[in-house]
Each structure stands twice: as structure tokens, then as C-alpha cells.
Amino acid sequence: MTTENKSIVGRALAGLVDTGDVDTLASYLSEDFTHHRSDSTTSTKAQWLAAVRAALGPTAGMRVDILHLLADGDHVVVHSRRRLPDAEPEIVVVDVLRIADGFIAEVWEIIEPAGQATANGAWWAAAA
Template sequence: MTTENKTIVQRALAGLIETGDVDALAQLLKDDFVHHRPGSITSTKREWLAAVRAALVPLADMRVETHQVLADGDHVVVYSRRWLPDTGSEIAVVDIWRIDDGLIAEGWEIIEPVAQVAANLAWWEPAQC
């Protein structure tokens, strides 16, 4: 099951990254799919897919390097780095996906700008002026 779940997530992400085919991605999501972001932000399947579609044009040149794909039971974790070649902007991303009956049922996404990594190592310290 773990290998099958990794394959589902890898197929979904590869299709989106390589072709920008949001409709193919949509077919791999359950109808009641929920996407979570920090700060209690959640999106329905329809809302999340609309956001993905809206990001396709400004992120058309985005490069994605996947470093880890780990699976345990019905959860798959993907660690990647993403950047825009012309701007130098780079982010580190951790996605956690929950699989149910062969479809992606839930997703969590945490994004950290690489330029802020050093500052975030001591997030509890007061900001220096």
C-alpha cells in the first residue's frame, strides 16, 4: 500500500509540474479533498484547484527539485525545493498527502523561503532592529 500511495502522489505532482494539466490532477483528488496551509487556512478541492490554475502563468518557469518522498501507511511526505530562474526566488516545501481509496483525500503544505532559513532557525528570539 505504501508504494502504491507514493506512486499516486508522484504521478499527480509529475503531471502537474511537467504539463500543467490541472484537470489530470483533479482526477486524482477525492471529491471532498481538503488542502491545509499554516494559520488555519483550508481550501476545498474546487478552491485549491482554482488557486493552482491561477498560479500556472506566473509560475510557468518554476523549477522543482524533489529531494525526498517518504510514505507511511496512508500518508506520503514530499520535500522539494522550487525556484524561479529569472528572479532567484527559492522556497523549500514540505507537502503531506493523505491517500484514501486510491485518491488524494487531504493535503498539508508548508513553505519556507530559502533566504529566510537562517533567521527561522531562532524563530523564538526577538527580531533585531
């Protein structure tokens, strides 16, 4: 199941990352899909797809480099770097996706501006 779930996410993201094809991604989402952000906000399938179209659609130009695609049971983790043309900051994103019945049912997204990684890690130094 882990391998199949990783394959589902890989196929869902392939067209999106390469060409901005949001419709292919949409076909892999469950009808009751929920997107979660680290600030505790959530989006429905329609709301999230609209945001993805705005950021990653063919005219938006956001570049996404997938660095890791890992799976364990019904969860798949995607680690990526994203940037807009001629814009800062580059962001580092970790998405945790839950697969149910062959569809992406939930995504938890954690975003950090790459340039703030050192400052955001300062709490580690305080513990030492």
C-alpha cells in the same frame, strides 16, 4: 499500501511538475479534498486547483524540483524546492498528503523561503 500510495502521488505530480498539467492532478483528488496551510487556512478542491493553475500552469512558469517522496501507511510526504522565473525567493515546501480509497484526500503544506531558513532556525540556538 505504502508503495501504492507513494505511486499515486508520484503519478499525480508527474505531469504537473513536467508540463503544468493540472487536470491530471485533479483526477487524483477526492471529491471532498481539503488543502491545509500552516496559517490555519483551508481550501476546497476547486479553490486549491485554481491556485495551482495560477502558480504552476503552463504560462506561470514556476519550476518545481521534488527532492524527496516518502510514504508511511496512508500518508505521503513530498519535499520540494520551487521558484518562479527571474523571481525570488526560492521556497522550500513540505507537503503531507493523506490518501483514502486511492485518492488524495488532504494535503498539509508548509512553506519557507529558502533565504530565511537560517533566521527561522534561530529558535534552535536559543534552546542551547
